[in-house]
Amino acid sequence: MQPLAERMRPRSLDEYVGQTHLVGPGAVLRRMIDSGRLSSFILWGPPGTGKTTLAQIVASKLELPFSTLSAVTAGVKEVREVIDRARSNPLFRTKGSPILFIDEIHRFNKAQQDSLLGAVERGDITLIGATTENPSFEVIRPLLSRMQVYVLNSLEKDDLLKLLDRAVKIDVILKERDIELKETTAILRFSGGDARKLLNILELVVEADSSDKVVITDEIVNERLQQNPLAYDKDGEMHYDIISAFIKSIRGSDPDAALYWLARMVQAGEDPAFIARRLVISASEDVGLANPNALLIANAAFDAVMKIGWPEGRIPLAEATVYLATSPKSNSAYLGIGAALAKVGETGNLPVPLHLRNAPTSLMKDLGYGENYQYAHDYAGHFVNQQYLPDEIKGTRFWEPQSNAQEDRIKERMDALWGKKGN
Numbered sequence: 001m002q003p004l005a006e007r008m009r010p011r012s013l014d015e016y017v018g019q020t021h022l023v024g025p026g027a028v029l030r031r032m033i034d035s036g037r038l039s040s041f042i043l044w045g046p047p048g049t050g051k052t053t054l055a056q057i058v059a060s061k062l063e064l065p066f067s068t069l070s071a072v073t074a075g076v077k078e079v080r081e082v083i084d085r086a087r088s089n090p091l092f093r094t095k096g097s098p099i100l101f102i103d104e105i106h107r108f109n110k111a112q113q114d115s116l117l118g119a120v121e122r123g124d125i126t127l128i129g130a131t132t133e134n135p136s137f138e139v140i141r142p143l144l145s146r147m148q149v150y151v152l153n154s155l156e157k158d159d160l161l162k163l164l165d166r167a168v169k170i171d172v173i174l175k176e177r178d179i180e181l182k183e184t185t186a187i188l189r190f191s192g193g194d195a196r197k198l199l200n201i202l203e204l205v206v207e208a209d210s211s212d213k214v215v216i217t218d219e220i221v222n223e224r225l226q227q228n229p230l231a232y233d234k235d236g237e238m239h240y241d242i243i244s245a246f247i248k249s250i251r252g253s254d255p256d257a258a259l260y261w262l263a264r265m266v267q268a269g270e271d272p273a274f275i276a277r278r279l280v281i282s283a284s285e286d287v288g289l290a291n292p293n294a295l296l297i298a299n300a301a302f303d304a305v306m307k308i309g310w311p312e313g314r315i316p317l318a319e320a321t322v323y324l325a326t327s328p329k330s331n332s333a334y335l336g337i338g339a340a341l342a343k344v345g346e347t348g349n350l351p352v353p354l355h356l357r358n359a360p361t362s363l364m365k366d367l368g369y370g371e372n373y374q375y376a377h378d379y380a381g382h383f384v385n386q387q388y389l390p391d392e393i394k395g396t397r398f399w400e401p402q403s404n405a406q407e408d409r410i411k412e413r414m415d416a417l418w419g420k421k422g423n
Helices: 028-035 051-062 076-088 110-122 157-170 185-191 195-207 218-225 237-251 255-268 272-290 293-308 314-326 332-347 362-366 405-418
Strands: 041-044 066-070 099-103 126-131 148-151 178-181 213-216
Touching: 028 051, 041 051, 051 066, 051 099, 051 126, 066 076, 076 099, 076 110, 110 126, 157 178, 157 185, 157 195, 185 195, 185 218, 195 213, 195 218, 213 218, 237 255, 237 272, 237 314, 255 314, 272 293, 272 314, 272 332, 272 405, 293 314
Parallel strands: 041 126, 041 148, 066 099, 099 126, 178 213
Antiparallel strands: none
């Protein structure tokens, strides 16, 4: 017997749940299907959001030949065979180009993706790809430029409840059982917006209960599943989304949000060195000179977690996270090096002023290397006003102090030494 998720797979758009922004009345894919003019596209979204189902519905609705390949097992040879078969199909160019659906298209390497280009461009096939990964990173640019990308979202609570209700009422097996969905909080939480996972959990809970009446409660679901296998792919899109949320929460001075995203990464088994490296970067980029101790704390946390590992390593990481999130913020050093790099790109390799050059040989001394250099420690306050930039950009300012207690003090000292440098 097929699994419940497969038995419940929609056969039409009327049965399809969710993604109304794509298939609802007047939405882009609905219009494309209704018009019968289909172009190649990629469906990008989390697992269990209906990517494969939607591709099959499109083919069925338009009555087009439908071939499917899995990028896990197929190679260039299999791709070419499907394309040749499509071109020799007697229906070719009468009803429309045959559809080639490639699941997990992000797993195709460059050569495999290249093999699709000509067929897509000529219209030999209509390519529909499905991926859980960001296509802009995983699909080659020439192929991506020939396809539209449509984003599918995790299913909402109402969508998931609709699926549960439909499953217990119309599934050929479940409708024969007396099933009451008394509580749904746990099953919705465990599913994580994944329809396939939702139906698998429902099936697991029902099959484990041999009583005449199956009453589904949060306690029963928690007992059956024991723990929530959090969705987190350390090499995938969610990996980058969560670390982005983590850093932006620190930058935004929200320690609670920062700790939440840290906990998500810890719970999912993220590499502690990866988290620690990002803390060091944030300490320099986001806290910077507003609190120079932040870099020391972040480095100490990095060192500590490398020494002690999990699970105790979460504690120094949490300490550094809270310290950085609650510190005053400045990105003046980050902006300063950016401005300097831009100037280098604009002006190229400007010569070092002669008085700043090293003169290890007599020839160099004769050429004026190091001549008239003023040694700062020989002067009052260990400072002497002399030029350190190339002549072409002398007086240029790259570092602009920002408004915080630490940089206010630095600015005061710099103004006392240099005056209105660069103004």
